[in-house]
Amino acid sequence: MSIILFGLVVWSVPVIMAASAGDYFGPAAAASALAALTFAFSGGQALGPVAAGYLAEITGDFSISYMISGIAAFVAIGLALLLRPQKQA
Template structure:
């Protein structure tokens, strides 16, 4: 998102799309593995469901909020900047997760 916000040309869009295509499919796999690591195999489906709720909320509200901001500001800069900030907040928040317990 930050690439689209900062490089305001078709190059920025294409570069962002390529990076997204190369990395987007890894997110569900990582979340499924992390759910198993953090809550154990018995509760992994519930943990993944909990995470999926937030994915769904973001996918439902993101386009509406982004569209409203784009219409209001007549630019995609603010929506892409907001998406970058939310992504950064998620990344920083993940640094505070406890270490998953290891099974010996």
């Protein structure tokens, strides 16, 4: 079941990011906004495992890393809920 759910949503994040960049920044600035979003996303992908490994080395397990990851996910959900639809011109 986990693999099926993962397969259904794995490619949704880049598509949603690209669509949101176009909606919120317009056609002229969408490419620059998507580049900044991708850079921030990739930074988290690169630094996350390093930080988790460091915390695991200090504490002896990954429980704090999992807790921080869960909290970050809930914060992201809350921030996403604050997004408002763009007004139609």
